[in-house]
Amino acid sequence: MTNEAIIQLKDIDVTFHNKGQTVEAVKKVSLTVNRGDIYGVVGYSGAGKSTLVRVINRLQKPTAGSVDVNGQDILALNSHDLREARTKIGMIFQHFNLMNSRTIADNVDYPLKGGKLSRTERKEKVAHLLDLVGLTEKATDYPAQLSGGQKQRVAIARALANDPEILISDEATSALDPKTTSAILELLKRLNKELGLTVVLITHEMEAVKEICNKVAVMEDGEIIECGDLVTIFSQPKQPLTKDFINTATQINQALEKIYRQASTLGLDDHHQLVQLQYVGATTDAPLITELYKRYEVVSNILYGNVEILQDTPLGNLIVVMTGEPDKLKAAWQYCQDAGITITHLKPKKPGVA
Amino acid sequence: MGWFAKYFPNAVTMKSDFIQATGETLYMTAITAIIAGILGMAIGIGLIVTQPGGILENRIIYNVLDKFVNLFRSIPFVILLAIIAPVTRIIVGTAIGTTAAIVPLVIGSAPFYARQIQNALAEVDHGVIEAAESVGSGPIAIIFRVYLKEGLADIIRSSVLTLISLIDLTAMAGAIGGGGLGNLAVNIGYNRFQTDVIFLAMLIILVIVFLIQLVGDWLARRVDHTA
Numbered sequence: 237m238t239n240e241a242i243i244q245l246k247d248i249d250v251t252f253h254n255k256g257q258t259v260e261a262v263k264k265v266s267l268t269v270n271r272g273d274i275y276g277v278v279g280y281s282g283a284g285k286s287t288l289v290r291v292i293n294r295l296q297k298p299t300a301g302s303v304d305v306n307g308q309d310i311l312a313l314n315s316h317d318l319r320e321a322r323t324k325i326g327m328i329f330q331h332f333n334l335m336n337s338r339t340i341a342d343n344v345d346y347p348l349k350g351g352k353l354s355r356t357e358r359k360e361k362v363a364h365l366l367d368l369v370g371l372t373e374k375a376t377d378y379p380a381q382l383s384g385g386q387k388q389r390v391a392i393a394r395a396l397a398n399d400p401e402i403l404i405s406d407e408a409t410s411a412l413d414p415k416t417t418s419a420i421l422e423l424l425k426r427l428n429k430e431l432g433l434t435v436v437l438i439t440h441e442m443e444a445v446k447e448i449c450n451k452v453a454v455m456e457d458g459e460i461i462e463c464g465d466l467v468t469i470f471s472q473p474k475q476p477l478t479k480d481f482i483n484t485a486t487q488i489n490q491a492l493e494k495i496y497r498q499a500s501t502l503g504l505d506d507h508h509q510l511v512q513l514q515y516v517g518a519t520t521d522a523p524l525i526t527e528l529y530k531r532y533e534v535v536s537n538i539l540y541g542n543v544e545i546l547q548d549t550p551l552g553n554l555i556v557v558m559t560g561e562p563d564k565l566k567a568a569w570q571y572c573q574d575a576g577i578t579i580t581h582l583k584p585k586k587p588g589v590a
Numbered sequence: 591m592g593w594f595a596k597y598f599p600n601a602v603t604m605k606s607d608f609i610q611a612t613g614e615t616l617y618m619t620a621i622t623a624i625i626a627g628i629l630g631m632a633i634g635i636g637l638i639v640t641q642p643g644g645i646l647e648n649r650i651i652y653n654v655l656d657k658f659v660n661l662f663r664s665i666p667f668v669i670l671l672a673i674i675a676p677v678t679r680i681i682v683g684t685a686i687g688t689t690a691a692i693v694p695l696v697i698g699s700a701p702f703y704a705r706q707i708q709n710a711l712a713e714v715d716h717g718v719i720e721a722a723e724s725v726g727s728g729p730i731a732i733i734f735r736v737y738l739k740e741g742l743a744d745i746i747r748s749s750v751l752t753l754i755s756l757i758d759l760t761a762m763a764g765a766i767g768g769g770g771l772g773n774l775a776v777n778i779g780y781n782r783f784q785t786d787v788i789f790l791a792m793l794i795i796l797v798i799v800f801l802i803q804l805v806g807d808w809l810a811r812r813v814d815h816t817a
Contacts, residue, residue: 347725
């Protein structure tokens with residue numbers, strides 16, 4: 237992975253005027269994607285993610301700002317050069333957008349029509365692309381005969397027909413079931429590795445980002461509120477929305493909800509504290525809990541545990557009830573912090589006050 | 591053929607008239623279909639691509655086409671026949687006869703077909719158009735390789751509808767001496783109280799309409815892969 241920027245968006249504004257109403261879909265957004273990145277853009281619907289990435293291939297003209305793709309000023313191109321540039325920016329969509337009147341092979345062949353390749357060369361290319369996405373035997377079928385996951389594979393093959401360097405995935409897995417989603421993400425990751433494809437992945441699911449992205453930007457109300465490399469964002473999220481996304485992805489929110497619901501049974505007081513321990517990297521949990529007991533006679537009762545492997549870096553989360561003398565608990569906390577573990581004291585809301 | 595002579599006493603003596611009238615109806619229908627087909631298709635595509643949000647959005651062209659289509663669609667055909675007569679005389683040299691009838695027929699059916707085409711193409715998923723744009727397709731490629739290809743089944747269905755309504759119009763064109771089965775039914779059958787002539791003319795028209803519908807449905811089913 238090099239650090240060469242392939243997509244540079246600077247101060248992008250997109251404003252829609254509709255029946256006297258002005259909607260600022262994207263506000264002063266800057267984003268740099270490096271060659272070989274799988275860059276996730278996360279946010280709830282209406283956050284402006286789709287509008288933002290459509291600026292990359294000028295399917296959406298920005299109101300202000302500059303767009304540089306592969307050293308080309310996309311906004312300065314005439315329509316002919318823009319079409320040429322678009323062949324190098326593949327795009328896949330939530331609803332696949334295949335042509336129902338064409339066979340699978342013909343759909344993949346579509347971007348090659350009117351190009352430089354001969355009929356035989358095109359046939360070979362289509363066969364190769366279908367093989368790449370594992371759909372060789374469906375070549376003569378029509379889209380209506382395929383499952384959602386298969387349709388998205390066809391769409392990926394079509395997007396890759398002109399050997400693009402960039403693939404924009406606009407909620408491409410949002411209409412798919414979890415298993416198919418994983419398979420499609422796996423395919424994107426493979427294409428990223430094998431073809432050196434730069435991927436911009438828009439999604440509202442942090443799970444998808446967690447699985448394949450190396451970088452992530454979080455969008456809210458048309459702005460990027462936080463961005464950076466995946467492990468940093470996951471281990472040290474700053475914005476509440478980012479935390480919310482991550483906690484949903486790691487299922488901590490669901491766990492906390494359950495724990496809070498039965499908080500009274502935990503008997504929390506000065507001697508019993510509910511805490512969340514979070515660690516990044518090689519630190520493991522088992523010795524820590526033993527150490528806490530050995531050194532401070534603090535007993536830790538694990539209520540929930542989760543380890544994510546992000547970009548080969550483990551990210552662990554534990555929710556425990558620590559029991560011990562208040563001053564010993566304090567010391568134990570200090571010990572954890574010295575060991576590079578983020579420790580958060582959780583205070584369940586009283587039932588009914590939520 | 592005994593039963594035919596029994597039930598169609600007048601028509602049986604008019605074999606050559608019926609053959610000629612059927613030929614005239616088919617002639618008017620075919621020539622009008624070709625000319626109005628090309629015109630209507632062009633206007634329909636024009637409406638789709640220039641409409642707000644279209645691939646060649648152009649408010650002025652869209653409004654002109656839209657008003658033009660609305661204007662000519664709102665004139666009753668019988669009145670159009672009369673109004674258009676001077677124009678017909680300029681184009682064809684005469685305002686009477688089968689060929690002369692083609693001018694008002696084209697003007698009466700092209701706007702109708704344009705609207706049908708516009709509706710058929712509006713059914714093409716906007717996402718598919720966007721996907722085509724994203725792989726670098728230009729307007730011409732999108733019109734021919736996406737709109738006309740994806741909309742083909744609906745285009746065929748609209749064409750059948752237009753053709754059938756066109757046959758309806760050719761019957762009216764008989765009023766200006768356009769000939770055809772409509773002319774035969776009204777000028778001979780109705781005016782001379784020869785009910786069997788009216789009935790046979792109607793039967794022949796029904797058979798033509800039925801065949802067009804049959805072939806059209808079969809074609810549309812063949813090209814439709816949506817389900």
